Amino acid sequence: xxxxxxxxxxxxxxxxxxxxxxxxxxxxxxxxxxxxxxxxxxxxxxxxxxxxxxxxxxxxxxxxxxxxxxxxxxxxxxxxxxxxxxxxxxxxxxxxxxxxxxxxxxxxxxxxxxxxxxxxxxxxxxxxxxxxxxxxxxxxxxxxxxxxxxxxxxxxxxxxxxxxxxxxxxxxxxxxxxxxxxxxxxxxxxxxxxxxxxxxxxxxxxxxxxxxxxxxxxxxxxxxxxxxxxxxxxxxxxxxxxxxxxxxxxxxxxxxxxxxxxxxxxxxxxxxxxxxxxxxxxxxxxxxxxxxxxxxx
Amino acid sequence: xxxxxxxxxxxxxxxxxxxxxxxxxxxxxxxxxxxxxxxxxxxxxxxxxxxxxxxxxxxxxxxxxxxxxxxxxxxxxxxxxxxxxxxxxxxxxxxxxxxxxxxxxxxxxxxxxxxxxxxxxxxxxxxxxxxxxxxxxxxxxxxxxxxxxxxxxxxxxxxxxxxxxxxxxxxxxxxxxxxxxxxxxxxxxxxxxxxxxxxxxxxxxxxxxxxxxxxxxxxxxxxxxxxxxxxxxxxxxxxxxxxxxxxxxxxxxxxxxxxxxxxxxxxxxxxxxxxxxxxxxxxxxxxxxxxxxxxxxxxxxxxxxxxxxxxxxxxx
Numbered sequence: 118x119x120x121x122x123x124x125x126x127x128x129x130x131x132x133x134x135x136x137x138x139x140x141x142x143x144x145x146x147x148x149x150x151x152x153x154x155x156x157x158x159x160x161x162x163x164x165x166x167x168x169x170x171x172x173x174x175x176x177x178x179x180x181x182x183x184x185x186x187x188x189x190x191x192x193x194x195x196x197x198x199x200x201x202x203x204x205x206x207x208x209x210x211x212x213x214x215x216x217x218x219x220x221x222x223x224x225x226x227x228x229x230x231x232x233x234x235x236x237x238x239x240x241x242x243x244x245x246x247x248x249x250x251x252x253x254x255x256x257x258x259x260x261x262x263x264x265x266x267x268x269x270x271x272x273x274x275x276x277x278x279x280x281x282x283x284x285x286x287x288x289x290x291x292x293x294x295x296x297x298x299x300x301x302x303x304x305x306x307x308x309x310x311x312x313x314x315x316x317x318x319x320x321x322x323x324x325x326x327x328x329x330x331x332x333x334x335x336x337x338x339x340x341x342x343x344x345x346x347x348x349x350x351x352x353x354x355x356x357x358x359x360x361x362x363x364x365x366x367x368x369x370x371x372x373x374x375x376x377x378x379x380x381x382x383x384x385x386x387x388x389x390x391x392x393x394x395x396x397x398x399x400x401x402x403x404x405x406x407x408x409x410x411x412x413x414x
Numbered sequence: 415x416x417x418x419x420x421x422x423x424x425x426x427x428x429x430x431x432x433x434x435x436x437x438x439x440x441x442x443x444x445x446x447x448x449x450x451x452x453x454x455x456x457x458x459x460x461x462x463x464x465x466x467x468x469x470x471x472x473x474x475x476x477x478x479x480x481x482x483x484x485x486x487x488x489x490x491x492x493x494x495x496x497x498x499x500x501x502x503x504x505x506x507x508x509x510x511x512x513x514x515x516x517x518x519x520x521x522x523x524x525x526x527x528x529x530x531x532x533x534x535x536x537x538x539x540x541x542x543x544x545x546x547x548x549x550x551x552x553x554x555x556x557x558x559x560x561x562x563x564x565x566x567x568x569x570x571x572x573x574x575x576x577x578x579x580x581x582x583x584x585x586x587x588x589x590x591x592x593x594x595x596x597x598x599x600x601x602x603x604x605x606x607x608x609x610x611x612x613x614x615x616x617x618x619x620x621x622x623x624x625x626x627x628x629x630x631x632x633x634x635x636x637x638x639x640x641x642x643x644x645x646x647x648x649x650x651x652x653x654x655x656x657x658x659x660x661x662x663x664x665x666x667x668x669x670x671x672x673x674x675x676x677x678x679x680x681x682x683x684x685x686x687x688x689x690x691x692x693x694x695x696x697x698x699x700x701x702x703x704x705x706x707x708x709x710x711x712x713x714x715x716x717x718x719x720x721x722x723x724x725x726x727x728x729x730x
Contacts, residue, residue, distance in 0.1 A: 305511035308471055309574065312503050313525035314495045327515040410515060410558040 145407040152403025158396035162389070166212030173206035177363045186379050195385040198371065202361075204382065208389055211363035216393070218278060218357075219345040226283035227337045230290025231326070237291065238298025238329075239321045249295070252288040260285035261350065268356045278356045282344050286337075293336055297329035331405045338401030342394035365390055416483030417444040418614050419468065419582055424477035426460075426467045433688040437463040439638040440477070442712075445582065448608065450615040452629030452646065454622060454661070458683060460638040461618040462506075465584035468616065469501040470494060481582075499529060502575035506587040508567035512559040518570045519545070519555045525577040544573040548603060565596035569603070576607060585617045589624060601628060622665055626650055631718070634658045637686050637694040640712065644719040654721035656729065657695045693723065701729050 146152045165172055174193075175181075181193075181201035189196045195204035237248040255263075264281035271277045301307075302325070310320045349366025351357035358364045365386050372382035406412045426438040437460040445451045453461050466472045468479055470486065479487045486497045505511035512521055522544055526537045545555055548569040559567055568588060575583055585604065589597040605628060608615065619625050625632055625646070632649045634642040634657065642655040653659045660677040679698045692707035693699070699706070705724055712720040715727070723729075 305505040305507060306513045308466075309503070309505065309511055309571075310513075310524075312469065312471055312498055312501075313574065313577075314498050314528045315524070324513050324516075328513070408515070411560050 142404075142407045146400075146403045149403045149406060151399045152407075155396045155399025155403060158392060159400065162212065162393055162396065163216060166209055166216060169206070169209035169213065173203075173209045175203040175206040177207045177210040178202065178361045179206075186375070186382075189381055196379075196381045198382055199375065204368070204385055207363035207368060208365070208386055211365050211368060211386075212389070214358060214362070215345045215348060215365035215390075218275075218282065218348050219341045219393075220397075222279045222282035222344050222348075223286060223337050223341045225279060226286025226340075227290050227333060229283065230287045231294055231330070231333060233287065234291040234294030235298065235321050235326060238295040238302060239317070239325060241302070245295070248291070252291050256288035260347075261354075264351060264356065265354050268351070268354050273356060278348065278351060281351060281356050282347055285347075286340060286344075290333060290336065293333055294329055297332060298325060301325060301328055327408060331409065334401050334405050338397045339394075341397050342390060345390055345393075416480065418447045418449075418482060419445040419616075420478075420480040420483075421468060422478040422480070424464070424467060424479065425475045426463055426472060427475045430687060435687050436460075436638045436689055437686065438467060439689075441635075441638075441640050442477075443633055443640065443643060445614050445616060447581065448612040448614055449630045450608065450617055450628055452617045452619065452625035452632040453635060454619060454625050454632060455635035456620060456683060458686070459635045460686070461620075461635055462586050464635070465503065465586050465616055465618050469503055469582075469584050470497060471503070499525075499578045500580050501582045501584070502578070502580040503584045503586060504568075504571050504575045504588045507591055508564050508571055509559075509591075511571050512567055514559055517556055517558060518550070518562070521559075521570060522573045522577060525574060529578055540577070544577055547576075547607070548573040563596075564592050565600060568592060568596075568600050572600075572603065572607070576611065576613070579611065580613060582614045582616070585615050585619075587619050587621075590619065590621060597624070604628070622661065634661065637683065637689065639694060639722065640720075641695065641723070642719075642721045643712070644716075644721075648716070648719055652716070652719070654715055654719065654726050655695075655723050656699045656701050658721075701725055 368386035696706035
């Protein structure tokens with residue numbers, strides 16, 4: 118009886134403590150001006166993409182033959198492409214796909230990289246050698262080739278596309294985190310954690326990881342932009358979306374042919390991607406600062 | 415009754431590219447309940463490795479470690495967990511021994527939480543008590559390590575080590591990175607706590623004045639081996655081994671009339687990698703003879719006073 122009460126109490130308090138850590142970090146993050154702007158910007162972009170059905174003036178595939186390659190005007194605020202499709206609407210609809218893909222592929226790649234890198238760095242010796250050699254091989258294969266392999270082996274699908282995009286992130290992330298851990302793993306607080314009976318997983322993820330994660334966060338937020346453009350390449354190999362479904366990367370690559378005559382085709386999607394990356398970078402920086410107690414005011 | 419800690423022929427070797435590094439080689443000694451054993455020697459002689467091997471942070475290459483008569487040299491799993499709760503360590507560098515991303519209250523709380531023996535309310539109470547015990551102000555308890563000075567950080571390290579009421583604590587040069595004024599505070603704290611809790615210390619240091627102040631008995635190490643062990647006072651009044659003599663003669667005297675008889679050592683510490691069999695101090699020893707190339711055994715010269723030198727009676 119008392120045991121269960123104690124247990125209940127325990128889990129309750131643990132919940133409170135965990136949520137308060139999360140809350141605290143979030144509060145600290147939004148305190149920074151940069152992070153505030155980032156969160157607001159990303160929120161605007163995400164919400165308008167989600168509400169594309171209501172905001173977009175046209176269907177993304179609707180062709181207006183009276184206005185091919187139209188310059189931005191009152192009817193088509195970002196102009197139209199060679200088939201008379203409204204760029205503004207295509208950006209809104211395309212964002213749903215590109216954002217989901219870019220964010221989840223980067224997160225997946227980074228998460229896997231962090232786990233493998235932590236194991237390599239913390240355990241060292243043979244485990245490290247094996248993992249790092251595998252990563253050498255992995256990163257020596259061009260990312261596109263790996264993506265083609267995945268496309269052929271697993272076929273189409275949203276998740277397979279994420280996998281194909283994430284696969285290139287992993288070795289970079291493993292290297293980054295392992296390098297950081299090499300610097301950190303001789304510190305005595307890890308020995309102290311061992312001497313007070315912390316399980317290895319706890320030492321790795323609770324003690325070591327928070328001290329090595331900063332560069333990985335920065336790397337991840339920087340990588341999201343290239344992941345989004347990379348997604349366009351994937352449609353060539355049968356992954357990703359098929360035209361005419363809009364997607365940011367595809368908008369860019371379609372516009373490339375007309376860059377001299379109709380620069381607005383590439384300008385607007387490019388600008389939106391840049392804004393998104395900026396917003397995520399700002400959030401990433403804010404998060405990194407919020408996680409570092411030394412920068413706490 | 416069995417002594418608290420008994421170390422028998424303990425060896426810890428490391429494989430390095432150049433060969434085998436004899437960090438701890440054939441070390442035996444005992445520590446009784448509530449006693450302090452000082453371990454002195456110059457940097458790199460294996461003092462810290464010895465401490466870490468005894469509390470099972472490193473695995474022994476050979477030999478035995480007995481805790482209250484039980485062999486703990488190779489215990490694993492739950493038994494190891496139980497053993498570690500009885501043996502703790504205080505680290506040298508209070509800057510790297512605390513997790514910089516963890517509030518100090520969490521650091522002190524962690525051993526209690528990890529032991530899984532206490533309900534939350536007891537853990538919180540106990541954490542407060544520990545912080546009071548080592549003298550960390552209530553206002554500082556939610557801070558991060560970088561906000562504290564060296565002495566306070568070391569107090570946090572001490573609170574963490576003593577949280578589970580261990581019987582044995584390895585103090586790995588706990589004061590050598592602190593200011594002298596704070597050194598005294600921390601040493602006094604350690605001695606007070608020993609009185610209150612009856613904990614035994616193995617006090618690793620290269621600072622002879624500290625070790626004299628705090629120890630009941632002293633082991634002198636040279637390149638992984640104990641060359642002399644003796645009750646603390648006797649070591650200072652009657653050093654036997656040539657190395658101990660040289661070490662003690664290096665302490666500056668405050669007596670202006672006393673002529674300092676300094677034994678100067680030639681050369682450097684020889685390499686601990688693949689050492690020759692005989693006395694490891696021989697290449698630097700002013701009394702060295704051919705016989706020194708034979709392995710030396712610790713022999714009892716006076717009651718409880720051992721030295722590993724075959725010429726000890728001649729040169730004494």
